[in-house]
Amino acid sequence: MCGIVGYIGERNAPDVLIKGLKRLEYRGYDSAGIAIINGALVFKKGKGKVQNLHKMIKDSGLSGKIGIGHTRWATHGEPNDVNSHPHLSETGKIAVVHNGIIENYNTLKKQLIKRGRTFQSQTDTEVVAQLLEEILHASKGIDFEQAIQLTLKQIVGTYGLAIINADTPDCIYIARKGSPLLLGIGEGEMFIASDASPIVEYTNKVVYLDDGEMATIRQDSYSVKTIEDVSLTKEVHELAISLGEIEKAGYPHFMLKEIFEQPRSIADCMRGRISTQTHSIQLGGIEDVIDDLINARRVVIAACGTSWHSALLGEYLFEYLAKTPVEVEYASEFRYRDPLIGPGDVLLVISQSGETADTIAAMREAKKREALVLGICNVVGSTISRETDAGVFTHAGPEIGVASTKAFTAQVVVLIMMALATGKRKGVLSQQQMKGYIEELSKIPAKVEYILEHTDAAIRQMAGLFTYAPNFLYLGRSYNFPVALEGALKLKEISYIHAEGYPAAEMKHGPIALIDAMMPVVVIAATDHTNDKMISNIEEVKARKGRIISIMNDENSDVKALSEFHISIPATKDCFSPLLTVIPLQLLSYYIAVNRGCNVDQPRNLAKSVTVE
Ligand code: M6R
Numbered sequence: 365m366c367g368i369v370g371y372i373g374e375r376n377a378p379d380v381l382i383k384g385l386k387r388l389e390y391r392g393y394d395s396a397g398i399a400i401i402n403g404a405l406v407f408k409k410g411k412g413k414v415q416n417l418h419k420m421i422k423d424s425g426l427s428g429k430i431g432i433g434h435t436r437w438a439t440h441g442e443p444n445d446v447n448s449h450p451h452l453s454e455t456g457k458i459a460v461v462h463n464g465i466i467e468n469y470n471t472l473k474k475q476l477i478k479r480g481r482t483f484q485s486q487t488d489t490e491v492v493a494q495l496l497e498e499i500l501h502a503s504k505g506i507d508f509e510q511a512i513q514l515t516l517k518q519i520v521g522t523y524g525l526a527i528i529n530a531d532t533p534d535c536i537y538i539a540r541k542g543s544p545l546l547l548g549i550g551e552g553e554m555f556i557a558s559d560a561s562p563i564v565e566y567t568n569k570v571v572y573l574d575d576g577e578m579a580t581i582r583q584d585s586y587s588v589k590t591i592e593d594v595s596l597t598k599e600v601h602e603l604a605i606s607l608g609e610i611e612k613a614g615y616p617h618f619m620l621k622e623i624f625e626q627p628r629s630i631a632d633c634m635r636g637r638i639s640t641q642t643h644s645i646q647l648g649g650i651e652d653v654i655d656d657l658i659n660a661r662r663v664v665i666a667a668c669g670t671s672w673h674s675a676l677l678g679e680y681l682f683e684y685l686a687k688t689p690v691e692v693e694y695a696s697e698f699r700y701r702d703p704l705i706g707p708g709d710v711l712l713v714i715s716q717s718g719e720t721a722d723t724i725a726a727m728r729e730a731k732k733r734e735a736l737v738l739g740i741c742n743v744v745g746s747t748i749s750r751e752t753d754a755g756v757f758t759h760a761g762p763e764i765g766v767a768s769t770k771a772f773t774a775q776v777v778v779l780i781m782m783a784l785a786t787g788k789r790k791g792v793l794s795q796q797q798m799k800g801y802i803e804e805l806s807k808i809p810a811k812v813e814y815i816l817e818h819t820d821a822a823i824r825q826m827a828g829l830f831t832y833a834p835n836f837l838y839l840g841r842s843y844n845f846p847v848a849l850e851g852a853l854k855l856k857e858i859s860y861i862h863a864e865g866y867p868a869a870e871m872k873h874g875p876i877a878l879i880d881a882m883m884p885v886v887v888i889a890a891t892d893h894t895n896d897k898m899i900s901n902i903e904e905v906k907a908r909k910g911r912i913i914s915i916m917n918d919e920n921s922d923v924k925a926l927s928e929f930h931i932s933i934p935a936t937k938d939c940f941s942p943l944l945t946v947i948p949l950q951l952l953s954y955y956i957a958v959n960r961g962c963n964v965d966q967p968r969n970l971a972k973s974v975t976v977e
């Protein structure tokens with residue numbers, strides 16, 4: 365949420381910043397801006413996309429060797445030119461870009477106004493620039509770093525901050541509490557960013573800032589310390605992502621690219637972890653804690669959004685494959701209800717980005733209460749990946765489209781592998797059963813490939829017929845109930861069509877009232893053990909003239925006969941079917957959104973990683 369980039373070196377800073385902001389735009393796209401020091405501090409900013417800013421900068425001929433930039437997802441103050449970042453201090457010498465929320469900004473702002481400062485914007489961020497300058501001027505003999513430390517001590521809330529000061533024109537200052545920031549080390553140049561995407565084309569050497577830390581960055585050096593002024597030596601990490609992974613590779617949208625990447629991303633997620641020779645599963649990241657998982661008093665999975673849908677599936681999978689009872693929580697609810705979790709319990713958090721504020725808060729709460737905290741995460745180096753006690757990476761590769769697709773299937777694969785490994789270790793799964801599961805799991809990438817090849821054209825055509833439907837209902841049972849929720853979320857977030865997901869049998873307890881001849885009802889009827897019940901539910905929809913679109917196994921003639929449209933997918937084990945059934949739903953929402961002229965990769969009001977609570 366909000367993207368931050370900064371550069372110091374021999375290149376033209378505005379060029380690096382604009383390129384970086386374009387890569388970061390998936391984090392927020394309400395407005396964008398940059399500040400440069402070239403003699404004096406100069407800035408350009410404005411409402412709308414980075415492209416607008418780019419034009420402004422080209423027209424102005426702005427240049428320089430040091431600068432910071434920001435792309436905004438608005439929290440405080442509407443998205444307009446004035447509220448865009450950077451925010452400047454009263455003298456215009458200090459520029460600040462910020463990701464996060466300054467919770468006590470109102471109090472601080474009132475005090476600053478009382479002491480004579482004038483504010484330009486409605487943002488919380490401007491308070492940082494103004495307070496910093498006030499402290500710098502009021503406290504004799506302190507340097508700029510010390511002024512930042514004193515400022516941060518007065519701030520309550522979360523921040524990833526990048527600051528430049530016209531009076532120290534060879535430095536960028538950054539600080540972190542709750543919002544990610546990293547530093548990229550180049551040859552005679554340095555970069556800062558809120559994630560690796562703007563840095564990856566220049567260097568693969570990065571330093572991750574932790575909460576409570578700040579850094580001063582010069583062209584050839586950097587120093588990291590705590591806000592309390594304790595110097596630190598930080599580990600330099602190597603980035604594992606390549607430039608190709610964060611580009612569209614000829615696809616019109618990242619979302620479509622990511623949907624089509626799934627045969628590979630699912631295979632990558634399983635690579636080196638399942639053996640079709642020994643029919644075993646090896647998850648190095650949790651090997652040392654699997655007995656704690658087995659012996660836990662309570663296992664809770666917490667997540668948000670699409671990752672919460674995986675979590676819900678995790679409950680079905682752990683119960684069926686490992687006979688381990690699991691509860692699933694919205695991360696945002698878990699933290700604030702004084703959760704009954706403590707020593708001997710396990711909290712498993714799931715997050716693509718590893719930076720979701722609600723999920724991080726749940727993780728920290730459970731850690732504070734001494735539960736074992738495990739993670740399933742896609743982004744290596746993210747806060748969740750670094751703060752959990754143990755975990756498993758999904759290895760899906762960077763996911764840029766705001767709508768999560770390949771991250772979901774990879775999370776489900778990890779949950780399947782975790783549940784199988786736990787079931788085997790507990791002795792509830794025999795070697796013979798493991799053989800059956802692992803052989804089938806290894807066929808999933810090819811089956812996903814088949815679905816993409818054989819259903820894409822039909823779904824695209826069908827999407828044309830439903831482009832202007834005002835509502836959609838998604839129904840599924842058992843393992844495909846979470847898929848119904850996911851299908852509905854995908855549609856509403858990128859096409860702005862109202863959609864609801866329900867357990868199919870629950871429909872008759874209320875939502876059935878919505879069904880008429882105008883209502884598309886997507887039924888996910890690919891789970892054998894609930895097939896007969898599902899057919900009854902489809903009959904109920906048909907009796908009310910609902911328009912039935914079914915996702916079904918190849919030869920399910922009963923479902924086919926009831927459906928206006930059907931998408932056939934290959935058969936698999938029931939508990940693996942979400943990995944297949946979700947693919948047509950992703951494509952359906954994609955094509956409907958494209959037909960409606962929506963910005964698929966950057967849907968309105970959303971951002972890729974939600975780093976505010
Ligand atoms: O990065 P995370 O998995 O923690 O993100 C959680 C949600 O914000 C995310 O899944 C969101 O719901 C997506 N837009 C869904 O497509």
